[in-house]
Amino acid sequence: MNGVRILSKQDIASLPLNTEAVMQAVESAYRGLARGTATNPEKICVKTAEDHSIAYAMLAHDGDGKKMAFKTSYKYRFTADKAEQKYYTSLMIYDDATGLPLALMDCSRIGSLRTxxxxGLLARHAAPEGAEHLLMIGSGTQGQTALPFMVGSLPFLHRISVAGTHAGSLADIVATARLQFPQLAIDIAADPYTxxxxxxxxxxxxxxxxxxxxxxxxxKPGSLCILVGHGLHPDALAAADVxxxxxxxxxxxxxxxxxxADGYLRPADIELPDLVAGRMKARSTPGQTLFAYNSGMVITDVALGALxxxxxxxxxxxxCVTLW
Structure with a gap:
């Protein structure tokens, strides 16, 4: 196929992408960052007056895989109810070995898998040894995709509790998880605080x-909490040991x-690339309580885009579309 491969949301949905391959691709991206063979500059953001719409532009280079890529995202009415929002995200990948464009694709599934x-990587490297019980707060898109990655990263897990406000989505998550992981006890947490x-x-x-x-x-003392969206109070970050x-x-x-309350955001002590590369350990003593902040990095989108x-x-x- 010559030219640029155009991959729609439906095209990408039809592709089999297994959990372990996705984990390996994302892990390789962080290893590249740790080695200095990958580059992930800060994103550029444009927000319109009165928070009407917001857009991001992101660039990354994967030196090991010889890929250069641009990611864009645009959300219309991003402060409105979800039903009123419009969201589009795309990824353009170039082959940095040949200098040729490879593909332009919808990036929504890539994002839903990357996160x-x-x-999962944060759990693998920062969870307490022998972690047995996972509480997940959220029943949206991320809640529906998160569990296979967490189960694959926590080998001693035997119980999953799920909390959320959408009863139908919660029931679907639990039913699917019980089919996927019949060896685990899976329940809906009526009181997530307890x-x-x-x-x-x-x-x-x-x-x-x-x-x-x-x-x-x-x-729980010695536990790990991971923030992707919402569900944790700021004092969970402020009080964490690491x-x-x-x-x-x-x-x-x-x-x-x-x-x-004073507008102070505690800085991170450790970055995930250093954990993945084995240069640092998340815990110096078993009883430490950890807070992990999961923010997307476009270098991981590049790795999954190549996949x-x-x-x-x-x-x-x-x-195939010929543009040049």
Whole structure:
């Protein structure tokens, strides 16, 4: 196929992308960052007056895989109810070995896989040893995709509790998880605050409207909490013994909703690339309580985009367009 491969949302949905391959791709991206063979500059943001719409532009270079890529995202009426919003995200990948464009694709599925894969890596490297109980707060898109990555990263897990405000989505998540993981006890947490005191890992993937805010006093000593969306109170960050971030610099930009009452946002102590590369350990003593901040980095989208391109080429999916 000559020219640029155009991959629609429907094209990408048809491709088989297994959990382990996604985890390996995302992990390789962080290893590249740790080695200095990958580059992930800060994103550029444009927000219109009165918070009407918001757009981001992101660039990354994968030196190991010889890929250069641009990602864009645009959300219309981003402060309105979800039903009123419009959201579009795309990824353009170039082959940096040949200088040729490879593909232009919808990036929504890539994002929906990248984020839980990163949560899985955070759990793998920062969860307490022998973690057995996971509490997940949230029943939206991330809640529906997160569990396979968490189960794959926590080998001693035997119980999953799920909390959320959408009863139908919660029931679907639990039913699907029981089919996927029949060896695990899976339940709906009627009172997530009580369950948080028992959980070794708390994964917060809820939307902004969630009524749940797990505070430091609710957490089990020595546990790990991972923030993806909402569901954790800022004092869970402030009181943590160790703070891990995918990017300390990006956390200071995108984590402003976790500032304390004085407007202070505690900085990260450790970054995920250093954990993945084995240069640092998340815990110096077993009893430490950890807070992990999962913010997206476009270098991981590049790694998954390359995986998508390979799968699309193998199956002949997509359309070829000659632009140049």
């Amino acid at each position: 839980p894969a990163v949560s 369950v948080a005191a028992e959980a070794d890992v708390v994964l917060a993937v809820a939307g902004a409207a969630t009524p749940f805010q797990i505070r430091a006093r609710h957490l 703070v891990v971030a995918t990017s300390a610099r990006q956390m200071q930009v995108t984590g402003l909703d976790m500032q304390d 998508v391109v390979d799968a699309a080429e193998a199956q002949g999916v997509g359309q």
